[in-house]
Amino acid sequence: MSSAIYKYCPVCSAPLAEKHIYHALRLVCSACDFIFFLEPKVVTVVVVEHVGKLLLGRRNIDPCKGLWSFFSGYMERGEKVELAAVREVKEETNLDVRLENLIGIYSEEDNPHVVIAYQASVIDNDVSAMAAQPDEVSELAFFAPEMVPPLAFPIDTDIFRDWQSTQR
Ligand SMILES: [Zn+2]
Numbered sequence: 001m002s003s004a005i006y007k008y009c010p011v012c013s014a015p016l017a018e019k020h021i022y023h024a025l026r027l028v029c030s031a032c033d034f035i036f037f038l039e040p041k042v043v044t045v046v047v048v049e050h051v052g053k054l055l056l057g058r059r060n061i062d063p064c065k066g067l068w069s070f071f072s073g074y075m076e077r078g079e080k081v082e083l084a085a086v087r088e089v090k091e092e093t094n095l096d097v098r099l100e101n102l103i104g105i106y107s108e109e110d111n112p113h114v115v116i117a118y119q120a121s122v123i124d125n126d127v128s129a130m131a132a133q134p135d136e137v138s139e140l141a142f143f144a145p146e147m148v149p150p151l152a153f154p155i156d157t158d159i160f161r162d163w164q165s166t167q168r
Pocket of ligand 1: 029
């Protein structure tokens, strides 16, 4: 990922310049000592299982609006990753879930995203409070694993495959 989208030092507003420092090309301030370390972004994805079915949300935002996906979102800086995962499900479905297993951790070269995928269950199996939060999803539905529709992102498909490999 190019770092050239950042032009000015966030500390002193002087121009940034690319320099090879600490084993990589980084943006360094031309006036003060600031080094702009561009960090990875952590995304949590949650596969919610309920009585043998998987809960999916139909995306109400682009990209991939209208397609089905697992529940995902960015972890906040300073947040605990497990709590971020649970929070995202709550925000999209109004359900309280408990994380059961780590499905996998996914990253690729030149992509700032690190995806951490969990399998979760609904606390007390109580789905009475379930409601799609229209800011993010237009519809929620349970699918038997063999009926899962085409998923929004390649990462969803990878996670679904890896979740299936844990099932016996
Ligand atoms: Zn500076």
